[in-house]
Amino acid sequence: MNAIEIEGLSYSIGNKEVLKDINLTLQEGRFLGIVGPNGGGKTTLLKIILGILKPSTGTVRIKGDSPINAIKKGLMGYLPQALRIDLNFPATSINVVLTGLYGEIGYMRFPSRPHYEMAMEALRTMGMEELAFEIFGNLSAGQQQRVLAARALVGHPEILILDEPSTGIDVVGQEDFYHLLKRLQKRLNLTIIMVSHDIGALTGYVDEMACLNRTLHYHGSPVHALTEDVLSRLYGRKVDIMLHSDACEKCARLKRE
Amino acid sequence: MFEALSYGFVQRALIGGGLLALFSGIISVFVVLRRISFLGSGIAHAAFGGVAIGFISGINPLLSAILYSLLISYGIEAVSTRGRIAEDTAIGIFFTASMALGIVLIGISRKYNVDLFGYLFGSILAITHEEALIGSVVIIFLIILIILISKELYLITFNEELAFVSGIKIRLIKSVFFISMAVAIVLGIKLVGIILISALLVIPGATAHLLTKRIVRMIILSCVIALASVTGGIFLSFYFNLPTGGTISLLLAVFFFMAFLLQRLLRDGN
Numbered sequence: 001m002n003a004i005e006i007e008g009l010s011y012s013i014g015n016k017e018v019l020k021d022i023n024l025t026l027q028e029g030r031f032l033g034i035v036g037p038n039g040g041g042k043t044t045l046l047k048i049i050l051g052i053l054k055p056s057t058g059t060v061r062i063k064g065d066s067p068i069n070a071i072k073k074g075l076m077g078y079l080p081q082a083l084r085i086d087l088n089f090p091a092t093s094i095n096v097v098l099t100g101l102y103g104e105i106g107y108m109r110f111p112s113r114p115h116y117e118m119a120m121e122a123l124r125t126m127g128m129e130e131l132a133f134e135i136f137g138n139l140s141a142g143q144q145q146r147v148l149a150a151r152a153l154v155g156h157p158e159i160l161i162l163d164e165p166s167t168g169i170d171v172v173g174q175e176d177f178y179h180l181l182k183r184l185q186k187r188l189n190l191t192i193i194m195v196s197h198d199i200g201a202l203t204g205y206v207d208e209m210a211c212l213n214r215t216l217h218y219h220g221s222p223v224h225a226l227t228e229d230v231l232s233r234l235y236g237r238k239v240d241i242m243l244h245s246d247a248c249e250k251c252a253r254l255k256r257e
Numbered sequence: 258m259f260e261a262l263s264y265g266f267v268q269r270a271l272i273g274g275g276l277l278a279l280f281s282g283i284i285s286v287f288v289v290l291r292r293i294s295f296l297g298s299g300i301a302h303a304a305f306g307g308v309a310i311g312f313i314s315g316i317n318p319l320l321s322a323i324l325y326s327l328l329i330s331y332g333i334e335a336v337s338t339r340g341r342i343a344e345d346t347a348i349g350i351f352f353t354a355s356m357a358l359g360i361v362l363i364g365i366s367r368k369y370n371v372d373l374f375g376y377l378f379g380s381i382l383a384i385t386h387e388e389a390l391i392g393s394v395v396i397i398f399l400i401i402l403i404i405l406i407s408k409e410l411y412l413i414t415f416n417e418e419l420a421f422v423s424g425i426k427i428r429l430i431k432s433v434f435f436i437s438m439a440v441a442i443v444l445g446i447k448l449v450g451i452i453l454i455s456a457l458l459v460i461p462g463a464t465a466h467l468l469t470k471r472i473v474r475m476i477i478l479s480c481v482i483a484l485a486s487v488t489g490g491i492f493l494s495f496y497f498n499l500p501t502g503g504t505i506s507l508l509l510a511v512f513f514f515m516a517f518l519l520q521r522l523l524r525d526g527n
């Protein structure tokens with residue numbers, strides 16, 4: 001079954017067309033990476049899939065249903081890009097993870113023992129168990145991302161949507177994180193959509209790659225996304241510098257293979 | 258202490274004021290975390306227009322103030338979300354326009370009386386049996402309501418998009434919160450008056466936030482601080498013949514500065 005079907009989607013703000021003619025189908029249990037330049041519309045596309053934004057034209061189906069219904073069924077877990085949260089917000093890690101269960105707990109009810117256990121389990125999966133009772137604002141950027149990933153996972157979603165989850169995480173931590181996602185994907189048959197800046201690192205983990213800059217320039221196997229043709233359409237001339245810099249040594253290596 | 262308690266009007270003030278303190282203690286936490294204290298004080302000043310309409314038309318001024326405040330909160334929301342006007346601008350316009358409407362209406366009616374003074378500076382020691390009874394029932398209902406939606410309110414305050422993806426009806430929860438806040442504000446006018454309402458709406462939560470970063474503790478502390486200030490203010494004003502609203506607000510400010518110093522000392526200590 002298809003986890004996600006997007007047809008003829010476009011999205012405009014005022015008279016600015018942010019997304020145009022997007023068609024995208026993703027099967028259940030697949031790991032999709034989305035790359036593209038800043039301002040290319042990646043976050044906007046994720047928010048439309050989640051139902052936070054309404055498309056100007058076109059349709060989005062999540063397991064055959066509308067995003068709003070998918071949310072009601074708790075099908076999707078979301079890790080947003082930069083959460084602008086006050087460092088002094090009164091929340092511990094486990095409080096944050098528990099909020100991921102609020103929909104499931106329902107109105108006029110409060111978290112109980114089993115919910116705390118589920119939250120603890122999600123933190124353990126992310127290697128954050130020891131910081132469960134630490135104030136969220138006191139954590140490092142990487143630790144916050146892991147807590148938010150635990151939050152996205154705690155309700156056992158079928159589709160996990162991550163917007164640049166590796167921002168602020170060092171390279172080693174980042175690879176660990178991708179490994180972890182890969183394992184979860186296999187173990188739980190999760191469908192994962194992840195936006196990332198780092199094409200090189202992404203290539204080794206995802207099943208499919210989509211290149212987005214206002215419209216989809218490529219969707220298919222990750223290795224072929226790294227052709228100069230695709231990349232230069234996506235990023236313009238700057239791609240040359242990127243491909244040959246140390247930062248993207250891995251892209252070059254993958255390209256040669 | 259015991260002498261004061263033998264007076265019916267002191268008893269009524271303590272019960273009504275105490276319940277209202279608990280309610281504003283809870284509301285205050287969310288006002289502070291959502292950073293909407295300007296909206297709160299805007300609604301209080303706008304309520305003055307509602308009070309004046311009540312005076313002129315013969316409706317109970319508190320009732321007309323509640324209805325008018327709800328209308329104004331809705332107006333602020335509508336103008337700032339649909340138009341291209343920033344929320345603080347919308348608040349500034351509605352609040353001064355309503356205050357001005359109140360001043361003009363009262364000028365026309367030529368009823369400059371003590372009551373008016375009571376709305377500006379509070380008159381908790383003058384509440385009637387009927388007001389105390391109705392007020393208490395309303396506040397108890399609202400306290401229960403706000404506790405029942407506190408979980409959703411907390412998540413919306415943390416992040417609205419995450420709340421949305423968790424399937425929470427954001428508009429519904431926010432409406433319930435804003436209505437509760439408007440009612441708390443208008444009833445709070447009885448306690449400390451329009452001019453000082455921000456003290457009740459902001460200081461308990463802000464003081465609690467200085468002392469803890471755990472949400473449940475923060476709400477409890479906020480309620481304790483509000484309760485201590487309100488009951489303390491009622492007693493002090495009774496014995497020393499001070500204006501009650503001013504005394505309550507001053508006590509709140511004293512708590513805030515004590516917490517501020519305490520927090521500085523604790524932080525410098527380690």
Ligand SMILES: Nc1ncnc2c1ncn2[C@@H]1O[C@H](COP(=O)(O)OP(=O)(O)O)[C@@H](O)[C@H]1O
Pocket residue numbers: 013018036037038039040041042043044045
């Ligand atoms: N609220 C907004 N108002 C106006 N323009 C916006 C808004 N949000 C996003 N945009 C524009 O939409 C485009 C796509 O943004 P975004 O989806 O955040 O891109 P990405 O995540 O790929 O960096 C950008 O050009 C941005 O300027």
Ligand SMILES: [Mg+2]
Pocket residue numbers: 042043044081163
């Ligand atoms: Mg983005």
